[in-house]
Amino acid sequence: MDYEVAVVGGGVIGLAVARAAARAGLRTVVLERESCGAGASGAAAGMLAPLAEAHRGPFLDWCVAALRLMSAEAPVIEGESGVDLELRGGMVHLVPEEELAERLERAATAGLPLRRLTQADLRELAPGVSSGDLAALWSPDEAVLRPSRLVIGLRQAAERAGAEVREGEAVLGLVEGQNAVRGVRTSRGEVAADHVVVAAGAWTDAVAPGAGIRPVHGVLVELEPELAPFRPAVFGPDGYAVPRADGRLWWGATQREIGFATNVPAEDLAVLIARAVARVPALGDARFLRAWSGLRPAAPDRQPLVGPDLTRSGLWWAAGHFRNGILLSLLTGEMVAAGLLGRTPPADPRPFLPARLTAVGR
Ligand SMILES: Cc1cc2nc3c(=O)[nH]c(=O)nc-3n(C[C@H](O)[C@H](O)[C@H](O)COP(=O)(O)OP(=O)(O)OC[C@H]3O[C@@H](n4cnc5c(N)ncnc54)[C@H](O)[C@@H]3O)c2cc1C
Incomplete structure (x- = not known):
């Protein structure tokens, strides 16, 4: 089967992208080499706290938009998945x-x-x-939730919206041709997709080199x-x-x-x-x-990397969320889905476009 969207990584970022893409009607698959939540997402504290660190400017704007979105959407995800996210304000x-x-x-x-x-x-x-x-x-207004519950809730909500989640399938590289990405090579074969979203957390550089994610x-x-x-x-x-x-x-x-x-x-x-x-x-x-x-x-500048690659069509980045990936997960999902569909995004995408990192953007 060919997909419209293949998401690499089943952390909160990949699963939030998958939920948003599937809800928008896109044929979506998540490829996770271990099990969903095996990376940072399963280890996090779950603070939704834009004021906790010295955030300012566009990053603060994103964090506040993300907090508002999470507060509004948590009950929706709980309804879609039947999972209590343990959100506490x-x-x-x-x-x-x-x-x-x-x-x-x-x-x-x-x-x-x-x-x-x-x-x-x-x-x-x-x-x-x-x-x-x-x-x-x-x-x-700031809050906490239990990240392992968010992983399960997002996964079930994404599946309910029609996404496929494949665990134990590692992505080994991108399938590329004529400045375009057409899918991924995995431990089980090739997966063809119109768009590939790299959301492989700290391992992002091994999947698609260039961003310098550490x-x-x-x-x-x-x-x-x-x-x-x-x-x-x-x-x-x-x-x-x-x-x-x-x-x-x-x-x-x-x-x-x-x-x-x-x-x-x-x-x-x-x-x-x-x-x-x-x-x-x-x-x-x-x-x-x-x-x-x-x-x-x-990422080298500790800021998220969300949006399309400028030189290879079909390639999208959703990585580098550092200390705030739980908070930013739903917003990132909506940002990527809006980009894929050409819709107006819920926040200004420009400050965190991959173009700011020369290795991936130009
Ligand atoms: C101790 C700690 C506390 C934190 N506390 C908070 C907090 O309170 N609030 C907050 O907002 N954030 C917090 N964070 C940060 C947050 O956890 C991360 O920003 C977020 O989980 C990143 O999500 P991700 O989906 O990008 O990455 P990950 O959750 O790491 O997911 C990446 C996934 O990709 C998979 N993968 C990797 N390579 C491949 C491959 N080749 N093929 C297929 N799959 C692959 C991995 O197995 C993994 O499941 C904390 C992090 C830590 C470590």
């Missing part, structure tokens, strides 16, 4: 006093509410969290406190706490460039646990349950 930010004005200004630019909390407010919202000399802020290793730990923890996620300069619906708490994350290794270094574990206990002293008595790592896909 509200986030506490802890920031040094000298960064307070800038953070409030950023929120105002983004159109996201953000207000300062008193110590009493913080005790009520996030009991047990010690803010030290940091200012506490409340961001009601893996950035990150570790998270899961703890089980004696008493169910506070409800909102807490983001600070020393890391973030994500309380889960099952009463457990995730603390993350480290960030290192150590190639494609996915081990959990003992030092990372020690650092994360020490920071978690310093911020939430009661966690000293919590049970350590597990730790895991994932590889964030990072």
Whole structure:
């Protein structure tokens, strides 16, 4: 069978592209060499937090559009798939006093509410969290979800819309001819497609060289406190706490460039646990349950790469989402589908077009 769209990679980005393309009526296949969510998407914390890092300009615009889209679409995906995404709204930010004005200004630019909390407010919202000399802020519109659920939900929603998802099938290279991509070579043969969307996360360069995407290793730990923890996620300069619906708490994350290794270094574990206990002293008595790592896909400028290749027709990029791929997943899916269909995209595509990276764009 020939496809209109072949998506390489079954992470949240590839699956969101597949769902959007299939819902638009395009014959779509996802080719995933392991199982869906085997890469960064299955390892992420699931923060949907445009204000958490020093985002500004077009990247902040994309993150805010992505948050709004996820908040609106999560119930739709839950309905399509029957999967509870564990979306929980509200986030506490802890920031040094000298960064307070800038953070409030950023929120105002983004159109996201953000207000300062008193110590009493913080005790009520996030009991047990010690803010030290940091200012506490409340961001009601930011949220978290459980990324492994988003993977399953997107996969089922994509399949329900008509997409085919093939696991255990590795893409070995592109099938090219006359400046056009016509499909992919896989571990099981050739798959013909009018359009190929490369969404292979940290492994993108092995599928289609040129973007310079590199893996950035990150570790998270899961703890089980004696008493169910506070409800909102807490983001600070020393890391973030994500309380889960099952009463457990995730603390993350480290960030290192150590190639494609996915081990959990003992030092990372020690650092994360020490920071978690310093911020939430009661966690000293919590049970350590597990730790895991994932590889964030990072382009040289740490910005996403979303849109058509300029020199090879039929080739599309949806990669390099680095620390925000869960947040940006649905927006990326809609951006690529709009491009494929020649429709007006939901956000300005220009800042993140592959053309900015000379190796893939010209
Ligand atoms: C510790 C950690 C915490 C994070 N926390 C957050 C967070 O709180 N919020 C947020 O928004 N983002 C977060 N991220 C970032 C987010 O996880 C990534 O940006 C996102 O998952 C990238 O999705 P992806 O689909 O591009 O890549 P991946 O999920 O890595 O998917 C790529 C897929 O391609 C497959 N593949 C690779 N090569 C081939 C091939 N040749 N053929 C077929 N398939 C192939 C892989 O098996 C993989 O399943 C975090 C990441 C980490 C590691």
